[in-house]
Amino acid sequence: MVDPVSSGASSAEFRHWWNNERFRGVLYQFLLMAMVAGIGWFLVANTLTNLNARHIATGFGFLDREAGFGISEHLVPYLPSDSYFRAFEVGLLNTLEVAVIGIVLTTLLGLVMGIARLSHNWLVARLASAYVEAMRNVPVLLLLLFCYSLITVSLPLSRNAFNLFDCIFLSNRGLRVPAMIWDDSAVMVVSTLALAVAASFLVGVWARRRQEKTGRYFPVLWSSLGLIAGLPLIAFLATGAHLSFDVPHMAGFNFAGGSTVSPEFAALLLGLVVYTGAFIAEIVRSGILAVSYGQTEAALALGLSRMQVLRLVVLPQSLRVIIPPLTSQYLNLVKNSPLAVAIGFPDLVSVANTAINQTGQAVEGVSIIMGVYLAISLILSFLMNWYNKRVALRGGR
Incomplete structure (x- = not known):
């Protein structure tokens, strides 16, 4: 009970x-x-x-097997006899190449177009507005196909390529430029370049803290350019490095030698930059408008030019508004890069599709793609959030 x-x-x-x-x-x-x-x-x-x-078969054991297919563009040495793991590595590096260069170029384009939209010049403002409205309302895949068709159709055949100084050739097969050939001392030059970049960063940190304490300005840009250009040159001369060039030349129906910027890479980069730059332009414009016009009037009253007002007063304050949505556009650029498969650029997705067709292990292949893009997005978000905290306003305690 x-x-x-x-x-x-x-x-x-x-x-x-x-x-x-x-x-x-x-x-x-x-x-x-x-x-x-x-x-x-x-x-x-x-x-x-x-x-x-x-x-x-299941599992990732297939990554150790021979791939057996070629990849037209690769930043590291690759042969069809290499493993699937090496093929995925090549595809990943191609994706990162597009992402890094695309982020830099689309930031510059978006910044210029965003400022141009606020120009007092009627023609400049209207042209920038037309660009933004047109690109934001065109599907990105259609834009990539248009850029690829434009490059391959408008440029001449290899035998009629545009010739500049008998060493640079532009045709529908891409841009051929001389390639530098280094000897063993190149390691010292590259190491010095990395040291110069690190030193430039430290100089920037020191200059900012010095200006906060004393109010004295230090030319960080010119100092950094001097370090980055001067230190590797000194190392090059001191080590007696020998530098030669592999000049492209006509061989059969195409060029041989040198380095190539392929039409696929150029079309992909151009399409993604032009498309994403339109969205970043609107973000920059809204960030500038978010800064009170009284800041501009006060800076002009102190005798600053309009370019100095924009660079020293308006843009630093607008970053607090620009950075969060800018992060989303960077992520969109990275996630739009798999559309490269439509124009034949061998990025990670294209290489994975070939591996899936040969091995039949679709679950593992798609898992690798998802894991890689997730990692790239998380790393990019972490870096942008870290920078956003640095430029955010800090209230007193």
Whole structure:
């Protein structure tokens, strides 16, 4: 027989815990995690069962096997006899190359167009507005196809290529330029260049702190350029390095030698930069308008030119508004880069598709793609959030 006293005490204790908001929150989160884990286990188990029923191999062991296919563009040495892992590495480096160069160029384009939209010159402002409105309303895939068609159709064949100084050739096969050939002393020059970049960063930090304490300005830009250009040159001369060039030349129906900027790479980079730059232009324009015009009037009253007002007063304050949405546009540029498969550029997705078609291991291939893009996005978000905290206003305690 149930004791009514103990039953009533248990009910009261349960109501006591249930009325606790913290307890309910922990319980709901635990139930949600259990439900997600259950669904994940069901999907994984069902996928493995179906793969085994169809006698499809699972796991990432295929990465050690010979790839057996060529990749037209690679930043590191690659042969068809290399492994699938090496092929994925080449595709990843191609993706990172597009992402890094694209972010730099689209930032510059967006900054210029955003400022141009606020120009007092009627023609400049209208042209910038037309660019922004046109690019924001065109699908990015269509823009990539247009850029690729424009490059391949408007440029001449290799035998009729535009010739500059008998060493630079531009045709529908791409841009051919001389390639530098270094000897063993190149390691010292590259190491000195990395040291110069680090020294330039430290100079910038020192100059900012010095200006905050004394108000005295230090020419960081020219000092950094001097370090980056001067130190490697000194190392080059001191080590007696020998530098020669591999000049491109016509061989058959195409050029041989030198370095090539392919039409696929140029079209992909041009399309992504022009498309994303339109969105960044609007972000820059809104960030500048968010700064009170009284700041501009005060700076002009102190005798600063309009360019100095923009560079020293308006833009530093507008960064607090610009950085958060700018991060999203950087991520969009990276996530739009897989559209390279439409124009034949061998990025990570293109290489993974070839590997999937040869091995049949679609789950592993897609997992690699998702993991890589997730890692790139998280790293980029972390860096941008770190920079956003540096430029954010800090209230007093």
